[in-house]
Amino acid sequence: MSEQIREACGVFGVYAPGQPVSNLAYLGLYALQHRGQESAGIAVSDGDTITAVKDMGLVSQVFDERSLASLDGHLAIGHVRYSTTGSSTWRNAQPVYRSVGDVGFALGHNGNLVNATALSADLGMLPGVLTSDSELIGEMLARHYGPEPRSDGRDLEHALLQVLPVLEGAFSLVLMDEAHLFGVRDRHGIRPLVLGRTEGGWVLASETSALDIVGAHFVRDVDPGELVAIDANGVRSIRYAEPDPRLCIFEFVYIARPDTILYGQSVHAARQRMGEELARQAPAPADMVMPVPESGVPAAQGFARASGIPYGDGFVKNRYVGRTFIQPSQRERGSGVRVKLNPIRANIKGKRLAVVDDSIVRGTTTRQIMAVLREAGAAEVHLRVSSPPYRWPCFYGLDTGRRSELLAADMSVGEIAEYLQVDSLAYLELDRLVAATGVTSEAFCDACFTGEYPVPVPDHDTKLALEPAEEPRLPGTVELA
Ligand code: SF4
Numbered sequence: 001m002s003e004q005i006r007e008a009c010g011v012f013g014v015y016a017p018g019q020p021v022s023n024l025a026y027l028g029l030y031a032l033q034h035r036g037q038e039s040a041g042i043a044v045s046d047g048d049t050i051t052a053v054k055d056m057g058l059v060s061q062v063f064d065e066r067s068l069a070s071l072d073g074h075l076a077i078g079h080v081r082y083s084t085t086g087s088s089t090w091r092n093a094q095p096v097y098r099s100v101g102d103v104g105f106a107l108g109h110n111g112n113l114v115n116a117t118a119l120s121a122d123l124g125m126l127p128g129v130l131t132s133d134s135e136l137i138g139e140m141l142a143r144h145y146g147p148e149p150r151s152d153g154r155d156l157e158h159a160l161l162q163v164l165p166v167l168e169g170a171f172s173l174v175l176m177d178e179a180h181l182f183g184v185r186d187r188h189g190i191r192p193l194v195l196g197r198t199e200g201g202w203v204l205a206s207e208t209s210a211l212d213i214v215g216a217h218f219v220r221d222v223d224p225g226e227l228v229a230i231d232a233n234g235v236r237s238i239r240y241a242e243p244d245p246r247l248c249i250f251e252f253v254y255i256a257r258p259d260t261i262l263y264g265q266s267v268h269a270a271r272q273r274m275g276e277e278l279a280r281q282a283p284a285p286a287d288m289v290m291p292v293p294e295s296g297v298p299a300a301q302g303f304a305r306a307s308g309i310p311y312g313d314g315f316v317k318n319r320y321v322g323r324t325f326i327q328p329s330q331r332e333r334g335s336g337v338r339v340k341l342n343p344i345r346a347n348i349k350g351k352r353l354a355v356v357d358d359s360i361v362r363g364t365t366t367r368q369i370m371a372v373l374r375e376a377g378a379a380e381v382h383l384r385v386s387s388p389p390y391r392w393p394c395f396y397g398l399d400t401g402r403r404s405e406l407l408a409a410d411m412s413v414g415e416i417a418e419y420l421q422v423d424s425l426a427y428l429e430l431d432r433l434v435a436a437t438g439v440t441s442e443a444f445c446d447a448c449f450t451g452e453y454p455v456p457v458p459d460h461d462t463k464l465a466l467e468p469a470e471e472p473r474l475p476g477t478v479e480l481a
Contacts, residue, residue, distance in 0.1 A: 059080060
C-alpha cells in the first residue's frame, strides 16, 4: 500500500523476574512500531508500585537509557498507538493507568469497541469525559473492584471476568496490576495476540516478530474468548466467552510484519502466494514485474514466479521519510510522491510493466505513482492488486476513514482503472486470497471486502455513508507511509 493507513495498535507484555523487563518491553515495542507511530508507553511493576512512562512519538523518541533505567521491576506492559478512537493527544497515549484505593492497574488496548457509546452511557458518563475505548475499559474495571482488596489478590482478574463479556468489537488487551500480567482476546480474535516463553518468564505480543526480538519462543496464540493470567505460579487460562474466530484478514494482506506467523502461517510466504494466485487469475502482458515498495514486494515476487515474467525494481524508496511531511508548494507540485518513491528510469523506459501492490484504500497516492511511471517512460502500466477491492470501512481498529473516502466504495474496477489511468487493473478474488493464506478454515473477518461485519456495527454510523467527507484533509499536508 502506497498511502498511509492508520494502523491498528501494538501491545506487548512480559513477566520475567530477574530480567530487565522494561528493556524487553522497549525491544518488543520496537518490533511492533509499524502498528502505530503516534505514541508509545511502558508500565512496569516492582511488586509494590506501578510506574508508567508514555509520550507522543516513536518508541525511539519516547525512551532513552535514562527513562528505561527508571522503570525497574519484574513485569511490564507496553503499547504503541495510532489513534483509531479518541484524538491524538498525550492523554490518549497508553498504557492507561488507574489507581483504585491503594492499588492500581494499567492496560494497553489494540482494537476498537463497537458499543463504547452505550457502555459509556451505562456508566452515566457524559459524552467526551472518557476519550478512548481504553479509558472506558479502565473505568469499567475500576468500578468492579470491591471496597476492600480481595484476600487472594485477584481483584483485577475478578473485575475482568465481569467486564469482558459485555465488551463488543475488537480487543486484544494486555493488563497488569502489581503482581499479575494478563492477556485477553475478544471472542472473535479479530486482532492477534500471542504467548511466548522467555528466560525466566513469559511474553505476550501482538505479533510473533516481537517475540523473536526479545529471544522468546512462540508457545501459542491467545485464543479468542480467552483470558490468560500470568504470575509467580505460572500461566492460567480462563475462557470467558464462546470463541468464534474471525482474525482480520487484512493482517495477512498488509498490517502484520512479513516475518510474523499468523494461524501458523508465514505472512511473507502467504503474500507471495497471493501474488502467484493473482498471476494465475489475471495475467498481464508485461516485460517486467515490479512492486510498489515496500509492502507490495512479496506479492510481486510471487507474481513474477508464477508468470515467468522477470522481476525488477522500478522505484527507489527513501527509507528515511517520516510519516508526514509538508506538501511541496504549487511550483513543486508532483514531487510529493517522489520524495518517498523515485523511479528508476533505466528500468522503466519503454517497458510494459506489471505493477503489483497489496491493496488500495483511498487511491490518491496510487494515482500519483502511476503518473510517475508514465512520466518515466513506461510503455504500458498493468496494475495488479493482491487483495479484493476495499469497499467498506473498518470498525475494528483500522482507521481507513469513511466509506466515501474509499476508492472502491462505489466505483467499478473499470472506473477505478480509468481514474488511476492504467492500461489494465485487476484485484485478487477473495476465495483466492483466503486460499493463499494457507489457512484451511475460513476463520476470518473480511468485512472491508464484503460488508459482512462479524460484530454488528452501528448502522447509523457516518462512516458507512457515501456522501462526501465533511472534514477534508488539512491542506498542505500529505501523509506518507
Ligand atoms: S474490516 Fe477489514 S481491516 Fe477491519 S478487521 Fe475486518 S478484515 Fe480487518
